[in-house]
Amino acid sequence: MELRHLRYFCVVAEELNLTRAAERLHMAQPPLTRQIKQLEAELGTQLFRRSSRGLTLTPTGQFFHEHALQVLEKVDTTVAATRRMARSKRELFGIGFVPSLFYGQLPLLVRGLRQKDNVELTLVELTTVQQIQALKAGRIDIGFGRLLIDDPEVEQEVLFEEPMVAALPVGHPLEGSQPSMAELAEYPLILFPATPRPSLADIVLGMFRRRGLKVHIAQEANEMQTALGLVASDLGITLVPEQVRRLQRDGISYVYLAEKHITTPIICSRRRGEAVSDTMRAANEILAVLVENRRSGKYP
Template identity: 35%
Template sequence: MELRHLRYFRAVAEELHFGRAAHRLHIAQPPLSQQIRQLEREIGADLFVRTTRSVELTPAGRAFLPRVVGILDEVDRAAAQTRRIGDGVEGQLVIGCVGSATYSLLPRLVRVLGEVLPGVDVSVRGEMLAPAQLSALKAGEIDLALLRPPVADPDITTETLRRDRLLIALPADHVLAGRDVVPVGELRDVDFISHAGRGRSRMSALITEMCLAEGFSPRIRHEVEETSTLVTMVAAGLGVAVVPEPTAALGVRGVVYRPVSTRRAAIDLLVAVRNGDTSPLIANALAIVRANAGGTDLATANSTG
């Protein structure tokens, strides 16, 4: 028994006329009649009562019809879903994201993904440090990573999405809050709040590089995992922080942002995928990421939150 036999049976059962069924199936009537006979022999029961004037279903045929309809409809649904997955418009997508992009790029990105790819179930793992994202990406726990450089892993492909200016996040009443630009050298005697160090945070390493270039080591008093916690601690007056500009999108009251004067005044935002990932869904998602990574819904750099 083949699917075509079931499709032939369904057409005849619904039309109750071999001629109309043959026309619907785009085949000649004699081969259709032969195929129905073959199906009846294989099943071992007559499915139709045929007269010169009419065609009717037998009790066996009436019992067979809803099962056949269910089978054929399920096959059609499976084929349609497979095509959608093959076209990259259905499936599951997990995105990992660094803290600064979590609060700026990610809301718009998820919204656009939902509009353009409504059949894709998008989930997000925000506030992920770069090493954690790379491990999750290689383990297949996330599909796309939005992170900061450097990435030196032969199993990972990266692409630069944009370059974010670096800012100093200061308590609103800090002595340096009145400056238009804050030279790194002015931060020699201040307390820093940083993302967790020990090699796990790109921003932590960047702060150290910036300060060492000015001849001093940063006085890091607090280390945190999440960008939202970092900015909240700045607002509480516990120190200052070097952050990418999109962090200002958090809009925490009591914090001001000032450009930092340094030889390295910006940091890239990358998108990373596994090497050799040819999934059409990943390709579609990457195209949407590229188209939406340029602008951010930011508070101004001079905002007090």
């Protein structure tokens, strides 16, 4: 299978008409028809239903279309970034991160690397699972997440453990206290991210389950900002990493937990066995300073 097959398929999926698709692709219809049939034969499934009224995508065709678009988008992004790097003679360095880390020391790492004249940074918001995939595909060079994932091609380092805090609506009965997990379990829980999983949502659920506590999930949100908005609307409470306290938001009150050992790790992921570039060496040096500052209490 080649990229052109994906491009041909996506155009046909958009047009649902081989004649119009062939015109868009500046090719004759018979060769396009053959390419689509070859693709279906290679996949071992029918991607289109054919009738006198035209084409429609089958369920497997819809699935393939969604993922083919993602592949092509990644390819186009990579090509564009490579061309920018070639024009500027700068090294491309990709950083993947989960959103909650951007309220702590991660911006300081980015700022430090941006001072290097020969580096072009790309920042990509990804879950830890997505970071592992992106590292193996070469889309990023380093990732920062919260899950330990066993993969022979990726090495992970726990930088430090970060306390969890409860985000409550202003005026909540637990505001101003240091509640236990058992007390928090009495209130509806806003969980995030809803997808993809596993994620911070599973870490939070595990904190309750290990203590034999059942929780009522009032709602799931894909974005942390949405989850906090739901908390501010008094629909429930949520647990967030300590760094998120820096996000001052109306209607939200943050409280520390009675159990001080309830934490979530900050994990750095890199490709295993790869030669250390100058930029990676600089990133590691900046990270070492930031981690030491965190452990010594310089940064909350």
